[in-house]
Amino acid sequence: MALKITVIGTGYLGATHAAAMAELGFEVMGLDVVPEKIETLRRGEVPMYEPGLEELLRRHVAGIDGSSGRLRFTTDFAEVAAFGDVHFLCVNTPQKHLEYACDMSHVESALASLAPHLHGPALVVGKSTVPVGSAERLAAYLAEHAPAGDDAELAWNPEFLREGFAVDDTLHPDRIVVGVRGERAEKLLREVYATPVAEGSPFIVTDFPTAELVKTSANSFLATKISFINAMAEVCEAAGGDVAKLAEAIGHDDRIGKKFLRAGIGFGGGCLPKDIRAFMARAGELGADQALTFLREIDSINMRQRGQMVELTRQALGGGPFLGKRVAVLGASFKPDSDDVRDSPALNVAGQIHLQGGQVTVYDPKGMDNARRIFPTLGYAGSALEAVRGADVVLHLTEWREFRELDPEELGREVAARVLLDGRNALDPGVWRRAGWTYRAMGRPTA
Template sequence: MTVIGCGHLGATHAASMAEIGHEVVGVDIDNNKIATLRSGRAWFYEPELDEMLARHVASGRLRFTTDFAEAGEFGEMHFLGVATPGMADRDDYDLSQVWAAVSALAPYLHRSCLIVGKSTVSVGTTTATRELVQELAPAGAAVDVAWNPEFLREGHAVQDTLRPDRIVVGVTSAEAEQKIREAYQPITDAGVPLIFTDPATCELVKGAANAFLATKISFINAMADLCEVAGADVAQLAEAVGLDPRIGRAFLDAGIGYGGGCLPKDTRAFTARAEQLGADSAVGLLTVVDQINASRRRRVVDATRKVCGGDLTGKRITLWGAAFKVGTDDVRDSPALDVAIRMHAQGAEITVYDPMALETARAAHPELGYVGDALTAAAGADVLVVVTAWPEFRTIDPEAIAEVVAERVVIDACNALDEPRWNDAYWSLHRIGRG
């Protein structure tokens, strides 16, 4: 099999398919990425991935190329793992990489094969892909198209590929279904559910799943606002509500809101497609979800400005956190960095520390200040703001931090700190959703 596109999704999928016994060729147009992957390591951080890449590149079971002709001749099954970012001018997916990958591959598909999309896309993309393949593939080529969206969490992508909650595939033929069953048999034999649907349902499953997760996050953040004005504790509320098995505790952590390269743009694109199709109730619900999420970043900035007397100009603000979540160096649409940029724009002197994402943050926003350890970053700070819930921050000694800051004021925007320890050290601690 081949995997077209060797980013966060494609490189992980390629290595995982080699891990379960397949012969895999990864394809990308970026020579630098391919050179790095050929050396047996990823060009980004993902736990367990480098070890798996090194093992299967060394064995010869996994190799990487920029040659689509080689891929077309080799593959019986071609997974599309290219990026589908948000559009610059509207809330929709930019599918240009999907069309480019299919256009580059299709002319070389002389043998019977199956193209399987894994990228997150709008409903109707499978049909459009099939039409493009039929237009570009050699006459008489027997090429089928299915869709099999990923459900990966950054920081857990290897485990989510090898031991997922479910595998969902949209197919239109029995032959495609059989090929998928064979490809995933080592995983499904371990008890992972394999669900076959029509392509439209499959495409909507991914969007609906992300929309529901986004809704849970925005719901608990709305409850945090209510708890603050009512004098209640959102953490205790979440624990109690989450014990109901119909609701569940996951994704009920109040804080700075969701970010990253998937959930924000997926929710907006899903909403845009619903609007195009006239599904007004879905549009209304998800528009509010997105609005609540956007408001969280503003609230953190507002809270910081308030403790600074209403003006951030010249204030020294230290932010602990840059990654959009724990366990990754990814800063795409990071709420943490967005808060930093907003404060910087209001005249604050910003210093950022993150245990993993300093270099990616520095590359994205060199105008901010960066320091390589939490204690040094806090030196001289008028306010300390915790914006990514790294476990390290819970274990830091607040007395040691108190020795270097200008003021003992901390805003815990993601409920990451050990509250009693910071209170005992005489910090003025401000938390999300705590009245």
Template sequence: MKLSVVGCGYLGAVHAAAMASIGHQVVGIDVDARKIDSLSRGEAPFFEPGLPQILRDGVASGRLTFTTDMAAAAGSAVHFIGVGTPQQRDGYAADLTFVNAAIDALLPYLSPGDIVAGKSTVPVGTATELALRVRPTGAILTWNPEFLREGWALKDTIDPDRLVVGAPVGEDGQRAAEILRKVYHPAIAKGTPFIVTDLATAELVKVSANAFLATKISFINAMAEIAEVAGADVTQLADAIGIDDRIGRRFLGAGIGFGGGCLPKDIRAFTARAEELGRGESIAFLHEVDAINMRRRDRAVELVVKALGGAVFERNVTLLGAAFKPHSDDVRDSPALDVAVRLRGLGANVTVTDPAAIENARRVHPQLAYVADRDQALRGADAVVLVTEWDEYRRELAPEHAAALVKVPIMIDGRNAFDPAAWRAAGWTYYGMGRP
């Protein structure tokens, strides 16, 4: 099939490359000329494992092209909308500027029978409004939310755990769903569930999933707060309750909380939309989910201050990590960088290291010191804080090796990723999150 993907940021670039890899003819369209030039050379403008190779293969095969010219969308059977929906500057609601601009720019190039498939995360009700603008062209608007995990985005696109399509009721909706079945045929042939819903339900699936995950993470972090004053171990608690298959162990990792470009802004936008619909009380608990998440960053800073005797002024603190999660260079709302900036504000000499995110971090917070080499970053540290669970730290950093590099062997494990007994045996003073 011939497909267009409007918006070539993280979501759009991955989707375009993945669709080309399964045999479709894909054109990616974006207003950012520098981004388009990079993608046209087969170069990923951000870090995502496996993406550079699949981009190069797609471009070399001729199945994948990129342009700034929206006219290139003409003739495509399906037009995917993958632009960003950031949080508004003056509130919690989602900013739909880019979605509206993408639809307006695409309208002149739509033909009767074309499918417009929104992938961006939008407030419920958005698709119904956009459908009214698309309908005069004879095209059919659907909503096909993405469920990508940064670091595993290609797998989640090519071999997803589910496919959801929101479509209008009637023959048009049935036809649109059948065309999208053909787009995703390789995954469906392997047994991936294909769920067809109305537009509003498809929009809610994405934000509901993110709200649930955020709630689960903040729940175990709330238990960590109790464990810290009760002398309990939240990791053992999570193991014990996670055995119950009604609960499950995944996303019960206590630490400094979640970040990134999705969970924080999506739960805030969800609460804002619920209030607009007159049902703010239904998900008012998400305000506390957000508050718990932010408190864990406070707690990490408190532990560093405590470990250094009550003050961090002119003490050398090394942070292992800058990205909001491993296998990514995304520093949007990164707990790691938030902790780093707060410590620097207290007068600490902060050094940040990360395998992939240093340049992005430097652009956002140039006041911090950055060192690419892990061991060099550890040298002379009065305290070390693990804030991003890269394997380079979690699996490959031996406590004995690290002890020989630092000035004072103090470890604040912001992800509860290390074995406390092993680090203490190597001479470290170890602090976990919600652990004795």
């Protein structure tokens, strides 16, 4: 008999995982405690922007014409427990207020709501990013509170989604990591992921702690690489070097590689910043805090980039106060192909300049509504051309393809001064300079 799958939590991770599991041929039921979110999903709509996700969802949601009908949604834990063989926990684990530590309350609440309804054999699979040691504790809770006892097992299967590529990353993962305690859990997860494994995705079986550490280790490594090149950008600023050429040169070393070596205003979003902070907090609890002290400097370098972009803007405007200066900001989301503005460096820079008296107008292809909710006092425009109208300086802060394809001549006719600061080192300096722009990028004072 074919496995039935449930997905608990239908935010960014859960909605993507549920739709992808239906695409792989499973009967799927998604659950959320927010009725409005469930109603949205039942209509085949997603509450966030992720390329390809809404189309995938509509292909499978029950009740939509032409769909497979394999995907349904509910708010009822009893219904989910009776339906599914494998239950994926995909709820959020945000940073605690005024602390570095991870807030586990959503995961704990989801498990507490599900466990009493598990009367027969079931596998609960955590996908949320959690502090190492959490799975051990949650497995004990599950065995104690599920009527099925030891037949209700736990496994940990961390997610490695990149916003903007989440659908492809779920259907064609570059690796599948499962932390299990027994053969049954491994067998079930091999069945769940049979299609991507057959296509060549590595299937890595570990214990609980290793599975939990993989995601935070990977994010910490990526954060380190990004902050390394940003630190080199600071040195290039001081020495008159070109960080883009430096990155190109060291990237040819295959031990280093070219990815994540574009200097700029740093990383943000809902994962990297909170994950490295939670990792530091957990290492401290385990008595291994000295092993991760370098992450404090990584975090510091990353946050410092935002302030440096503000100062670069001040210099471009003559070095005085921002009062009365018109600043156009291209980008609000923390990365392209996403509407996510959580801890967005672009929005942070725009906000800092605004708070110092600048007249800031922001445009982003997808993140405008979310940006308005966080910074309602900023100015917002409906297009890049509208955003730069009358601007004394233009800041390129999120590397959307739309911005790379802008016509410098057309933009130049709208601004008060042709001054462009590239906070992502993603535009071609020659193209903009030939159109009469003063081009400046972080870590490239002479480029």
